[in-house]
Amino acid sequence: MRLKNLILLFFLAPVIFSFQSANQTFLPLGLVAPIEKDSVTSASGFKLFGESVGRMISPSLSEEKFKQNLELIKKAKCKLYMCNVMFPGKMKIAGPDVQEQAVLGYVDSLFFRAQQAKVSVIVLGSGAARRLPDDYDIDKAKKEFVLLGKKIAATAKKYNIKIALENLQSKETNFLTSVKSAAEVVRRVNHPNFRLNADIFHMKREGESPQSIVDAKDLLVHCEIAEVAERTLPGIKGDDFRPYLRALKTANYKGPIFVEAGSNYSAAQMAFCFQYLTKQIEDVYTH
Known part of the structure; x- marks a missing residue:
């Protein structure tokens, strides 16, 4: 009986290993998409x-609308992990026109709602809100x-929210257009609730290593x-992300990778994106 079990295990081992490999998640994958696409997002693997x-x-959302959103979030098959575009374009957060008390009042209300929605991370991109006048001193802007x-960050701590400052391409803003420059600011803020988002799309657009x-x-x-070419889902054009994925591995990064590439895609394209990106991650993390 024992010999038969060993023989069976011998023949099944490749199948078992293949199944485990296919289902192993080295890094969680997420997709930025309208909540209305929750079912197809989940079916795609995210x-x-x-x-x-x-x-x-x-x-700015009415209390009624926000409560409706909370119900949608609660029923969703995928977890709402993050929200982006932290500030509306007209609310300046850098340069000479910042109204600090208005900004701080806004973030207090925002983080309160984020906590209710159980959102873990808010991405601080907001290119228009942080765009500087062309003649504004960059060092002064950073200090401010x-x-x-x-x-x-102190307000974020109160509500247990993580802010992720995003590097943006120079087409979208003229302030903090690299991971390097965004990281410099994060280091100077020096707060556990004010951290960094490495956006690989923007890095590639800016030619950042x-x-x-x-x-x-x-x-x-x-x-x-x-x-990089048209901000498409990974796999549409066939981009090789492995140099950046190797950097994440070297950095011992454990957080999620979120695909942010618009939402006008078919279910088949979304599923292929999940498989394509998973394969590149596996290539990096198993070698």
Whole structure:
């Protein structure tokens, strides 16, 4: 009987290993998509999704609308892990026109709603809100932004929210357009609730080396990705992300990778994206 079991195990071992490998998740994968696409997002393999602050948890939403959103979030098959576009474009957070008390009042209300929605991370991209006048001194802007960041971080701590400062391409803003420059600000804010998002799409657009991820390894809490030419889902054009994924591995990054590439895709494309990205992650993490 024992010999038969050993023989059976011998023949089944490759199948068992293949099944485990196919289902092993080295890094959680999420998708930024409208909550209305929750079912297809889940069916594609994603366990996490991201939405916008404006649509889900903004202080500008009526209490009735926010309660409706909470019900949608509660019923969703995927977990709403993060919201992006933290600030509306007209609310300046850098440069000469910052109204600090208005900003701090806004974030207090925002983080209160984020806590109710059980959102873990809010991504601070907001390119228009942080765009500087062309002649504004960049060092002055950083000093001012760091001081504001410290106050925002203190409010985030009160509600147990993590802020993830995002590097943006220069097409979207003229302030903090690299992981390196965003990491410098995060270090100066020096607060556990004010951390870094390494957006690989923006890094590739700006020609930034994967080494910047390694250099900021102690700050990373979030990562986003899309194909560089047209911001498509990974797999549509066939981009190779492995140099950046190797940097994440070297940095011992344990957080999720979120695909942020628009939402006008078929169920088949979304499922292929999940498989394509999972395969590249496996290639990196198993070698």
